[in-house]
Amino acid sequence: MKLNRRGFIKVCGMMAGYAVLGANLTREAVAATMDFVGLRQKSVYDADAHIYKVRKSQDNPMVKKLYDHKEGFLHDGPCGHMSHHLLHTHYVDRSARVKVLKEKGYKFNL
Amino acid sequence: MKQIEGVMAQTNAPKGVDPDNLFFVQVDPTKCEACGTCEEHCATGAIQAINEEGIHQVVDPAACMNCGQCLVNCPYDAIYEGVSYVDEIFEKLKDPNTIVVSMPAPAVRYGLGECFGKATGTYVGGQMHAALRQLGFNYIWDNEFAADVTIMEEGTELIQRVKEQGQKDARPLPQFTSCCPGWIKFAETFYPDLLPNLSSCKSPIGMLGPLAKTYGAEETHTPAQKIYTVSIMPCIAKKYEGMRPEMADSGFRDIDATIDTRELAYMIKTAGIDFNSLPSQGPDPILGDSTGAATIFGNSGGVMEAALRLAYEVLSGEKLNNPDIKVVRTHEGINTADVKVPHFGTVKVAVASGLKNAAKLCDEVRAGKSPYHFIEIMTCPGGCVNGGGQPVDPDIRASLFRSTVAQINKRFRARRVGA
Numbered sequence: 001m002k003l004n005r006r007g008f009i010k011v012c013g014m015m016a017g018y019a020v021l022g023a024n025l026t027r028e029a030v031a032a033t034m035d036f037v038g039l040r041q042k043s044v045y046d047a048d049a050h051i052y053k054v055r056k057s058q059d060n061p062m063v064k065k066l067y068d069h070k071e072g073f074l075h076d077g078p079c080g081h082m083s084h085h086l087l088h089t090h091y092v093d094r095s096a097r098v099k100v101l102k103e104k105g106y107k108f109n110l
Numbered sequence: 111m112k113q114i115e116g117v118m119a120q121t122n123a124p125k126g127v128d129p130d131n132l133f134f135v136q137v138d139p140t141k142c143e144a145c146g147t148c149e150e151h152c153a154t155g156a157i158q159a160i161n162e163e164g165i166h167q168v169v170d171p172a173a174c175m176n177c178g179q180c181l182v183n184c185p186y187d188a189i190y191e192g193v194s195y196v197d198e199i200f201e202k203l204k205d206p207n208t209i210v211v212s213m214p215a216p217a218v219r220y221g222l223g224e225c226f227g228k229a230t231g232t233y234v235g236g237q238m239h240a241a242l243r244q245l246g247f248n249y250i251w252d253n254e255f256a257a258d259v260t261i262m263e264e265g266t267e268l269i270q271r272v273k274e275q276g277q278k279d280a281r282p283l284p285q286f287t288s289c290c291p292g293w294i295k296f297a298e299t300f301y302p303d304l305l306p307n308l309s310s311c312k313s314p315i316g317m318l319g320p321l322a323k324t325y326g327a328e329e330t331h332t333p334a335q336k337i338y339t340v341s342i343m344p345c346i347a348k349k350y351e352g353m354r355p356e357m358a359d360s361g362f363r364d365i366d367a368t369i370d371t372r373e374l375a376y377m378i379k380t381a382g383i384d385f386n387s388l389p390s391q392g393p394d395p396i397l398g399d400s401t402g403a404a405t406i407f408g409n410s411g412g413v414m415e416a417a418l419r420l421a422y423e424v425l426s427g428e429k430l431n432n433p434d435i436k437v438v439r440t441h442e443g444i445n446t447a448d449v450k451v452p453h454f455g456t457v458k459v460a461v462a463s464g465l466k467n468a469a470k471l472c473d474e475v476r477a478g479k480s481p482y483h484f485i486e487i488m489t490c491p492g493g494c495v496n497g498g499g500q501p502v503d504p505d506i507r508a509s510l511f512r513s514t515v516a517q518i519n520k521r522f523r524a525r526r527v528g529a
């Protein structure tokens with residue numbers, strides 16, 4: 001990114017206060033964000049191992065009730081007829097609009 | 111505009127509009143300091159400088175995946191949310207003729223506590239259910255249940271695809287996961303040729319909406335037209351997903367409103383609920399109970415691990431005694447693994463966190479060089495737990511701010527020396 005006029009004016013003001021800070025801070029900021037994700041991820045795996053009594057989807061009693069061959073709402077099983085109607089979908093090619101933008105001169109990364 | 115947990119939001123509740131024309135995130139030009147941090151975090155390049163001054167904007171919704179990674183990484187708090195349903199939900203909760211249903215995602219319960227002073231990542235599932243009850247939701251249903259259903263559907267689809275290889279009309283491998291709406295829009299926009307590789311399964315919330323208005327309505331003897339479903343997500347892109355016109359398979363809009371973790375915290379605070387003194391409560395049955403496999407959907411590698419817990423048992427015919435499949439757990443980047451399944455062989459999997467990494471795996475598939483059976487993609491680093499709708503930690507923002515200033519200083523000095 002190129003630093004421009006407006007950026008410069010703001011930066012000059014801030015520099016006085018922040019000139020003392022080192023340049024390794026980018027790495028520090030990335031590390032801090034990843035630590036943060038790490039803490040949340042750890043908590044998720046702890047809950048999986050210690051809080052949830054059932055660990056596999058196929059063992060969930062409510063899932064068994066849903067797919068019960070006789071009485072279940074989805075009695076024809078996963079990927080059955082009712083599942084296809086309610087739980088599956090189709091996708092749309094959305095490339096056209098970005099193509100038009102690129103032709104107009106916009107630059108994107110892909 | 112409303113200030114919601116440190117982020118500004120436009121509290122409109124768009125109805126019947128094309129979500130492709132909405133800006134789910136946008137930059138407030140009066141707050142933008144032209145630092146360019148957002149641009150570094152955006153995989154598509156949708157957010158860029160629009161003038162000489164370097165002021166940034168999301169230039170067109172077509173190029174934006176609504177992931178909100180620019181928003182959570184802006185050190186100046188300059189990016190706002192363009193769509194918020196909180197006001198409408200408060201009205202529905204007051205209306206005696208509306209049955210309001212809660213549908214919180216797994217990752218919400220690992221972020222919500224942070225808005226109430228708890229340590230990063232604290233699990234508050236039980237308090238979250240209690241808070242939803244106090245807010246007046248009629249049914250405390252849980253998207254974790256739908257995550258379990260997703261595993262049944264998506265795991266079965268994967269097994270079908272593996273078995274049908276070599277037959278004519280076989281669906282292609284690898285199969286990509288389809289639960290992350292940022293990734294889905296990304297594939298539709300930049301890799302439309304790979305759409306046959308995407309699992310046809312809706313995301314968990316895409317499944318819970320129609321289940322609530324059909325199965326749930328039936329089981330609770332509630333007229334489906336009275337049900338108002340609220341999706342509660344760690345994510346901004348889920349707002350786009352909920353508005354997709356095709357999400358109407360129940361005969362009604364499957365998902366009526368979508369909010370994120372920050373907005374749920376805002377609603378709890380606005381209602382005057384003392385979150386920290388709430389007892390732990392469970393969800394309502396039928397569409398509420400869940401498993402460990404469902405809760406790990408919040409992490410990168412979680413959907414993969416949950417699916418493998420099913421696929422292993424189905425393909426081998428044996429019980430999986432230790433459900434921990436740690437090799438697929440992913441903190442950042444791309445992770446690949448060979449999972450040995452008795453009586454079957456090796457299942458080759460890849461997990462990618464971040465769309466720049468997703469693009470690498472997509473290019474491999476496009477070139478016909480992908481060795482994998484199953485690929486999980488999450489748009490946000492580390493998965494939904496770090497979604498664009500999760501609480502923004504003030505310390506992280508401060509450290510982003512410091513690092514941005516340091517970067518600018520460095521460039522400034524370099525320029526002065528050269529000048």
Ligand code: SF4
Nearest residue numbers: 142143145146148184
């Ligand atoms: S990160 Fe924020 S302040 Fe920096 S350019 Fe982007 S919007 Fe502007």
Ligand code: SF4
Nearest residue numbers: 152174175177178180
């Ligand atoms: S929301 Fe995501 S895709 Fe859209 S501009 Fe921000 S970082 Fe880029």
